[in-house]
Amino acid sequence: MNIRVFVASAFLGLMLFSCGAGRNKVNDLAINTPIVSHIDLSKVTDDKAPVIINPGRFTVETVTYRLPRVVQGTYAVSDFGKYVEDFKAIDYNGNDMAVSKVDTNTWRIENAKDLDKITYKVNDTYDIESKGGIGGEEPFSPSGTNIEPENYVLNLHGFIGYFDSLKSNQYKLDVTAPADFVRTSALENMTSKTSEDGKFVTTSYFAPRYFDITDNPMMYGNLDVEEFQVGDIKIVLSVYSPNKVHTAASLKGTIFKMMKAQKAFLGDINSTSRYDIYLYLSEEKDNSPKGFGALEHHTSTVVVLPESMDEAALSESMIDVVSHEFFHIVTPLSVHSEDVHYFDYNAPTFSKHLWMYEGVTEYFANLFQVDQALIEKEDFYNKIMSKIQMSKRYNDAMSFTIMSENVLKAPYKDQYINVYQKGALIGMCIDILMREASNGNRGILSLMKELSNKYGKNKPFEDDELIAEITEMTYPSVGEFLNTHVVGDLPIKYETFFEKVGLEIGETKIKANYIMMNGMPIVSGDGQAGTIFFTDAVLENSFWAEQGAKPNDVIKSIDGTALTLMNANQVLQDVFMWKPGREIEVVLDRNGEEIVIKTTTTQGYTTGEGIIEKNDATQEQIALRKAWLKG
Numbered sequence: 001m002n003i004r005v006f007v008a009s010a011f012l013g014l015m016l017f018s019c020g021a022g023r024n025k026v027n028d029l030a031i032n033t034p035i036v037s038h039i040d041l042s043k044v045t046d047d048k049a050p051v052i053i054n055p056g057r058f059t060v061e062t063v064t065y066r067l068p069r070v071v072q073g074t075y076a077v078s079d080f081g082k083y084v085e086d087f088k089a090i091d092y093n094g095n096d097m098a099v100s101k102v103d104t105n106t107w108r109i110e111n112a113k114d115l116d117k118i119t120y121k122v123n124d125t126y127d128i129e130s131k132g133g134i135g136g137e138e139p140f141s142p143s144g145t146n147i148e149p150e151n152y153v154l155n156l157h158g159f160i161g162y163f164d165s166l167k168s169n170q171y172k173l174d175v176t177a178p179a180d181f182v183r184t185s186a187l188e189n190m191t192s193k194t195s196e197d198g199k200f201v202t203t204s205y206f207a208p209r210y211f212d213i214t215d216n217p218m219m220y221g222n223l224d225v226e227e228f229q230v231g232d233i234k235i236v237l238s239v240y241s242p243n244k245v246h247t248a249a250s251l252k253g254t255i256f257k258m259m260k261a262q263k264a265f266l267g268d269i270n271s272t273s274r275y276d277i278y279l280y281l282s283e284e285k286d287n288s289p290k291g292f293g294a295l296e297h298h299t300s301t302v303v304v305l306p307e308s309m310d311e312a313a314l315s316e317s318m319i320d321v322v323s324h325e326f327f328h329i330v331t332p333l334s335v336h337s338e339d340v341h342y343f344d345y346n347a348p349t350f351s352k353h354l355w356m357y358e359g360v361t362e363y364f365a366n367l368f369q370v371d372q373a374l375i376e377k378e379d380f381y382n383k384i385m386s387k388i389q390m391s392k393r394y395n396d397a398m399s400f401t402i403m404s405e406n407v408l409k410a411p412y413k414d415q416y417i418n419v420y421q422k423g424a425l426i427g428m429c430i431d432i433l434m435r436e437a438s439n440g441n442r443g444i445l446s447l448m449k450e451l452s453n454k455y456g457k458n459k460p461f462e463d464d465e466l467i468a469e470i471t472e473m474t475y476p477s478v479g480e481f482l483n484t485h486v487v488g489d490l491p492i493k494y495e496t497f498f499e500k501v502g503l504e505i506g507e508t509k510i511k512a513n514y515i516m517m518n519g520m521p522i523v524s525g526d527g528q529a530g531t532i533f534f535t536d537a538v539l540e541n542s543f544w545a546e547q548g549a550k551p552n553d554v555i556k557s558i559d560g561t562a563l564t565l566m567n568a569n570q571v572l573q574d575v576f577m578w579k580p581g582r583e584i585e586v587v588l589d590r591n592g593e594e595i596v597i598k599t600t601t602t603q604g605y606t607t608g609e610g611i612i613e614k615n616d617a618t619q620e621q622i623a624l625r626k627a628w629l630k631g
Helices: 126-130 210-214 249-265 311-329 354-371 375-389 400-405 413-420 422-437 444-454 462-471 474-485 496-502 536-540 542-546 568-576 618-628
Strands: 004-007 012-019 035-040 047-053 062-064 084-089 099-103 106-109 115-123 151-154 171-178 182-184 190-192 200-207 218-219 224-230 233-240 274-282 293-297 300-306 504-511 521-527 529-536 554-558 583-590 593-600 603-615
Touching: 047 400, 062 444, 084 099, 084 106, 115 151, 151 274, 171 190, 171 210, 171 218, 182 224, 182 233, 182 274, 200 210, 218 233, 218 521, 224 249, 233 249, 249 274, 249 311, 249 354, 293 311, 300 311, 311 354, 354 400, 354 413, 354 422, 354 444, 354 521, 354 618, 375 422, 375 603, 400 413, 400 422, 400 474, 413 422, 422 444, 422 474, 422 618, 444 462, 462 474, 496 504, 496 618, 542 603, 554 568
Parallel strands: 012 293, 035 171, 233 274, 274 300, 529 554
Antiparallel strands: 004 012, 035 047, 047 115, 062 106, 084 115, 099 106, 151 218, 171 200, 182 218, 190 200, 224 233, 293 300, 504 603, 521 529, 554 583, 583 593
């Protein structure tokens, strides 16, 4: 699932997304019975949900129970044990047993042969986000949990833990909730039982092992759901919009068109019959989640985005975010290393190949759009140029495999976001090299198909052997590139690869955002006055220049909302998402004179560094470019 980070701007904050199984061990149970777990949403108090774990009868004296420290798909410490309170072990006579808390996420129980069940309460993470957390790192919102009367985001790794040697045991999960709740889950629904008074329904789910508990989120509450087919894949779209600004029905067309294009792009890669999308729209209040983006699961994704987005902006974000997550059905679902297959939630080791898991996935999420004519090739060039510019903000002379393997440690963890920039560019370079060596017939999608056929979701590859395998399956030029620029630390000269397809980097006219330009904001702040004002760059933005905006104009209000340093992040984030055709009213202060801009937005342009097609490109270069962009 790999946590994905989508960088909107340097100061507007990060939109994180997400971007990812245990070995069999000796069983501690006399009989390999399912571990019965119960989340009771009918008895929530103070945003805390009661949980009961019944593991069956143990045959050993001591057992250890854990909640995940790290979950698959994230490359940061979450410590879900921090949100557990009132942890108790109960014996068969109903008495409390002695429990020792080993660390934040771990409890040890002696005399385990007498253990009947474990009980505890789970606090949600969304509220904690707004209060600065409990200490240390906090879960990224799409990997977190929400417990509110109207909505429950049940990332089950936040509620259900595991016994060290029983991660391969089956799980039976019961969830009790008000009868009028809408509920969605990709876990197999076994039975449903209504209480005698008809107020509550207990739904029983089945999970083959603990991995499936962590890999199948749920959403309960006041939400709306749309189900539809894209080829042979059933898509289930669940949307929670607290103020009913957006609906599943309003997004259905966008998701259908996008996934139809993705399926066409992938061709015969087909590793799932169902895909779930859970969209939580944040009100951006103090107790709302702040980490915008998505977290992938093997056959689903949890997305958190601002509810304030207009329909066009939300649709565009869903295409960028969800398309990335859906492409994870290729990797890591179908192609992954032993580190992923045998994931350790407490002390994980990480694969060297984030360039593939996240980078190639992000590359596909951009390439398919031009391949399937969802965007123009110039828009694709701009996306690639943006990634080149963003990648330069990180250490361009760092081995990607070393960074990936040590992603939780300094100085590597601060470089993780580059997997979505330089990682995607690595995928692009391999794609062009393969097209060149095969006369346009093979690309990186061909490679991923071949790896998927060789391995598949149940067979991991050996991490240290992958580069050699890819070299053998492709061409010497690909192996040389990987060893020089991915295993090695030599920066990539992208101009060399663009030359192969008749492109070059040069000054050109490019589309301009309404608040960002060439990767930098066109506004700044005055800390003493508490105001936001346009910088000199506003004159280079054709839209604002046409409206008469000038450097040092103080922005007093935008669409009726006064702009201050305190709310700038939220208000300007909305401006970042503006699209042409929107009616706006912006009030400026120019040396005491009030200037009102009331207009309809049009597409602005600026002059900047971009990727352009060479006038003297050869027919061979043009043919290779066509094969690269159109498959």
